Amino acid sequence: MTSRYSRDINKCVRCGRCKTLCPTYAAAPSEMTGARGRLRLLQGLFEGKYLPTRQLNQHINSCILCGACNRSCPLGIDLMEALYHGKAVLKRSDRRGALLRSLTKMSVAWPDMAYKAARMGQRSVFPALVRMGIIPALPELPESPLRMTEQVFKTQMKKKGRVAVFTGCSINYIFPHLGESLIHVLNRLFYEVILPKGETCCGSPFRGLGMEDEAVRQAKKNYEVFSRLKVDAILSLCPTCTMTLKYEYPKMIGKGLDKAMDISTFFIDKLDHTDMIQKKAIFHDPCHLSFGLGVSTEPREIIKRAGVELVGPAQSGCCGFGGLFCMSNKELSVEMLRERKATIETSAADTVITSCPGCIMQLSRTVTDRPVIHLIELIEDAFYFRGEEQGLLF
Ligand code: SF4
Ligand code: SF4
The missing domain is CATH 1.20.5 (Single alpha-helices involved in coiled-coils or other helix-helix interfaces)
Known part of the structure; x- marks a missing residue:
């Protein structure tokens, strides 16, 4: 097993391109906190040259698993899979975790x-x-989660199609109102929506902790539930879930959920222009949306169609959330967040738009002078409530 990863890693020519976009390297510049250095450490670990020491553990676990290195390696080396495997190997000697x-x-x-x-x-x-800094600030938890059992939301008129929603844990338990917005918008576009019974965690947190067997179990359960549905798309408001279902399941269980896609990819040809929202906004790119799914133009296009003036960079950096990363690597996480705060504060934006519940939680820790919203909230506001009254929907 390990030799499979070694073979891939051995193709590395040490060009260093992977570390140019590595956010942990930018926050704490050192070869060991960058993609290239980590790969070298993994190579030593897999070949038995390095022992799984606490220090080695720290270097590998200071990776936020953003996926920027995978996108930038000209040789197509799968650094993420090597990192997951490295975490699984190191876990055996990591009592602290x-x-x-x-x-x-x-x-x-x-x-x-x-x-x-x-x-x-x-x-x-x-x-x-x-x-005490042990957990990040959480928003007030809702009275009930979004998903209870199988739920089907029918359209009032003849349906155009059928969409399954993979709610994911953070939307289900922390931000159910965002899931409701998605169902609302889909229904108004005449799509029947199904929240199937049996959805479970996508498995990504397990992979991040090196718990590969547990992650594979989750993948098999979700594949079983979602692959049987007759739907046009599987949508999630969390790009980590979407990336995992679509691109990581094939590596974990040999088959993925091909119909999984980001909401911006699904809505891009379904929403017309309107200029209902007079705002200036900055779009924060979630790493797993831009690097994991390769999506960055569609959300910006939708934002512009809503009449919003986009300000700020064409591609933002990592906010430092990374799920459990913000708890296990507090200083690095705060440093990465500081950068994002500075970019937002020096922009003329009155709103921050993103499309990941984790980024919303992290950015809201420090951006308190303007709203941080999910793209679905803008879509609901601009294209549905007001748009519908004026016949702007297709
Ligand atoms: S996944 Fe992100 S943080 Fe980790 S090594 Fe690659 S670029 Fe760096
Ligand atoms: S970009 Fe690819 S080839 Fe270059 S150092 Fe990184 S892993 Fe090696």
Whole structure:
């Protein structure tokens, strides 16, 4: 198994292109916190030259798994798969991460119980943990999650098609109103929506912790549920989930959910121009949207069609969230966030738009003088509520 990764890594010519976009290298410039250096360490680990020491663990686990290196390597080396495999090898000697791995396993096995416990603790335990810097600030948890059992949302008129929504854990338990917005917009575009019974965590948090067997189990369950549906698309409001279903499942279980796509890819040919929203906005690119799915023009095009003036860079950097990364690599995460805050503050934007629940949580920690919203909120506002009244929908 390991030799498969070694063969890929051995193609590396050390050109260093992968580290030019590596956000952890930008935040803490050192060969060991950059993509090329990590690859070299993994090579030594896989070939038995390096021992799985705590230091080696730290270097590999200081990677946020953004995927920028994969996109930039001219030789097509799959650095992400090597990193996942490296984490799986290192996990065996990483006792310090055992608690986090157990908690993640329990939360995924009993998500409703974890959610209820989190709701109970959000006014007592959480504030103390946030003050101690152990967990990031969480928004107030909703009274109930989005998905309970199988739910089908029918259209009022003849349907144009059928779409499955992969809610993902953060939309389901933290931001269900965003999921409701997506269902709303799809229904108004005459798409029947299904939230199937049996969806489970996409498996990405497990991969990030080196828990490959657990991740594969999740992938098999979700594949079983979603591949049987007769739908035009599988949409998620979280690009990490979409990337995992579409591009990582084939590497994990040999088959992926091809119909998984980002909402901007699905909506790009379904929303006409309007100039209803008079705003100046900056778009924050979630890493797994731009690097994982290769999507960056469609959300910007949709934003412009809504009448919003786009300001800021053509491509933003990583916000430093990375799921569990912001807890295990606090300093790096804060440094990466500082950069984003500076870019936003010096822009003329009155709103920050992104399309990832994790980025919303992270950016909201520091951007408090203007709203940070999900793209679906803009779509709902610009193209549905007001657009519908004026016949702007197709
Ligand atoms: S995944 Fe991102 S943080 Fe990790 S090595 Fe690659 S570019 Fe750097
Ligand atoms: S871009 Fe590819 S070939 Fe160049 S150093 Fe990185 S992994 Fe090696």
